């Protein structure tokens with residue numbers, strides 16, 4: 001059911017410093033920051049030949065990644081995103097398998113303008129999973 005790895009998301013406290021690490025130290029193609037007020041984050045995408053890295057930092061009060069950064073002050077891998085062809089069919093299959101879909105279970109428009117859903121980390125080896133309809 002799942003297809004390509006769309007991105008690995010890394011939460012950071014200092015987006016500028018993290019962007020510089022990827023751009024200057026690792027020599028990656030780093031895109032400009034994008035505010036995502038609906039998701040409470042500012043995002044920087046890093047384009048790799050086979051996938052992307054998504055650097056996330058909190059935007060505004062009550063950011064969903066604030067608690068993660070309190071627990072992981074140096075930053076850390078926050079989620080992985082897999083592509084699916086049909087997000088509704090994927091959701092229904094996952095629910096039938098007993099997996100927990102976060103929120104109200106309805107896809108939201110993610111940072112790439114495509115529908116996304118998040119799955120409970122306890123059902124997926126301790127990793128928060130994002131599904132994106134490719």
Ligand code: CO
Nearest residue numbers: 009054081130
């Ligand atoms: Co993501």
